[in-house]
Amino acid sequence: MPVYPTTGYMNAELCLNGHVITGDIENEPEKTSKFCGDCGGETLRACPKCSALLRGDHVYLGTITWMTVPSYCYSCGTAFPWTVAKIAAAKEHAAEIDGLDEAKRKELQEAIGDLAAGGARTDLATSRVKRLMKKAGVAGRQRALQGSRGCSVRRCQEADYGLKVAAPSAGSGVSSGT
Ligand SMILES: [Zn+2]
Ligand SMILES: [Zn+2]
Secondary structure: OOOOOOEEEEEEEEEEEOOEEOOOOOHHHOOOOOOOOOOOOOOEOOOOOOOOOOOEEEEEEEEEEEEOOOOOOOOOOEHHHHHHHHHHHHHHHHHHHOOOHHHHHHHHHHHHHHHHHHHHHHHHHHHHHHHHHHHHHHHHHHHHHOOOOOOOOHHHHHHHHHHHHHHHHHHHOOOOOO
């Protein structure tokens, strides 16, 4: 019989790429592994920076809600390895898009860097990245339609995806009080 607290978090195990191995180590020890079955990445159970255990399934008065993958550590605000990887991909993309001049491109990369760092600058960085990517995205799409070199439609979609992953969750990772 599984054992649950009345209210509280179970502990989770995820891989470095953010795949959930189990949201409940205590009751599903057989699912735990050293490496991920999906991607081969190493697994972890705690924040690499502050060692806070990864929050898994949530139990509230006996009702269980399956875990969602967090982007940032609830304890120290550090971006998890999977978030850093997605942000790095977005940054790489920012270096290649044609829709921004050099200054804006630099601003975008710095804002993405702030996203990776987490903490107090996250909200500001989120709105900056959204604004700049929107600008770049529109220009990039126009270029793609013209068939010239630059941001292909697929690349723009990937950038949009990277943003959705990085930006909205970045906002929820910090209590801004607004
Ligand atoms: Zn994996
Ligand atoms: Zn932490």
